[in-house]
Amino acid sequence: xxxxxxxxxxxxxxxxxxxxxxxxxxxxxxxxxxxxxxxxxxxxxxxxxxxxxxxxxxxxxxxxxxxxxxxxxxxxxxxxxxxxxxxxxxxxxxxxxxxxxxxxxxxxxxxxxxxxxxxxxxxxxxxxxxxxxxxxxxxxxxxxxxxxxxxxxxxxxxxxxxxxxxxxxxxxxxxxxxxxxxxxx
Numbered sequence: 001x002x003x004x005x006x007x008x009x010x011x012x013x014x015x016x017x018x019x020x021x022x023x024x025x026x027x028x029x030x031x032x033x034x035x036x037x038x039x040x041x042x043x044x045x046x047x048x049x050x051x052x053x054x055x056x057x058x059x060x061x062x063x064x065x066x067x068x069x070x071x072x073x074x075x076x077x078x079x080x081x082x083x084x085x086x087x088x089x090x091x092x093x094x095x096x097x098x099x100x101x102x103x104x105x106x107x108x109x110x111x112x113x114x115x116x117x118x119x120x121x122x123x124x125x126x127x128x129x130x131x132x133x134x135x136x137x138x139x140x141x142x143x144x145x146x147x148x149x150x151x152x153x154x155x156x157x158x159x160x161x162x163x164x165x166x167x168x169x170x171x172x173x174x175x176x177x178x179x180x181x182x183x184x185x
Contacts, residue, residue, distance in 0.1 A: 002081060003168070005184050007045040007177055008038040014177035018184040019046070021081055027058075027066060030084055034060040043152075047168045047181075048081055055167040056085045057159075059148050069144040071164055077138040090144055091137065149174075 006017045017037060024030050034044040041062035049055040054075040059067040068085050076082025088094070146156035153174045162170055172181040 001051045002049070002079075003051075003185065004046065004048045004081070005168070005181060006034060006037045007047065007172070007175070007181065008034075009043040010038070010040070014172075014175060014180050016177065016180040016184045021048070021084070024084060027068075027084055027087055030058060031060055031066045034058065034066075035063075045149075045171075045175075047171065048085070049164060049168050050075070050079055050082070052165045054079070054082060055162070055164050056082065056144075057148055057171065058085065059145075067145045067148045069142065069146060069148045069159065071142050071162070071167065072140065073138050073143040074140040075164075086138065086143070091139075093137070 002021075004019045004021050006019050008015045008017070015037075019033065021030070024033060030046060034046050035041075038044045038060075044060045046058040046060070047055070048058075054070065054072040056068065056070045056076060061067075068087070068090055070076050070082065070085050070090070073082075073086060073091065077086055142160055146159055149159060149171065150156065154171055158174070159171075168181065169178060172178040
């Protein structure tokens with residue numbers, strides 16, 4: 001089960017709104033949605049969680065680029081909402097470096113010089129090789145900016161120590177916004 005909310009800091013404190021991410025396809029879409037929640041260019045936090053699996057925080061400060069923290073990239077990568085947050089930049093990938101170079105593929109889908117029958121007998125290669133490559137591409141554990149909430153009272157040590165099942169509540173409590181978050185939960 002997913003939960004997503006926007007917390008916008010105003011001169012009167014934090015305001016929360018439940019947000020629907022079904023129409024959000026990219027990080028830019030998410031940033032635009034967050035900016036609409038704060039016409040004064042104040043700080044907006046997008047809080048996303050998948051129950052007991054992972055949580056993410058996206059911070060938008062005016063027109064600055066979004067800052068992102070994801071508690072478990074591998075778990076988030078299996079989620080359509082998590083994929084929005086896991087940008088190439090966040091994962092340290094070169095956006096121009098495609099995982100599969102289509103020019104190197106033969107018409108049968110194998111790479112040039114590769115047999116379509118799989119690894120040669122006795123080569124020692126196994127079926128888990130591809131899984132290891134994809135696991136390296138998306139690390140298990142946190143990615144992003146661990147200092148995303150430092151100036152708001154949640155240091156990187158505290159952020160990394162949060163469990164996915166109660167992280168958003170703990171963050172909201174540290175911000176003094178737990179009551180407004182609960183109204184949209």
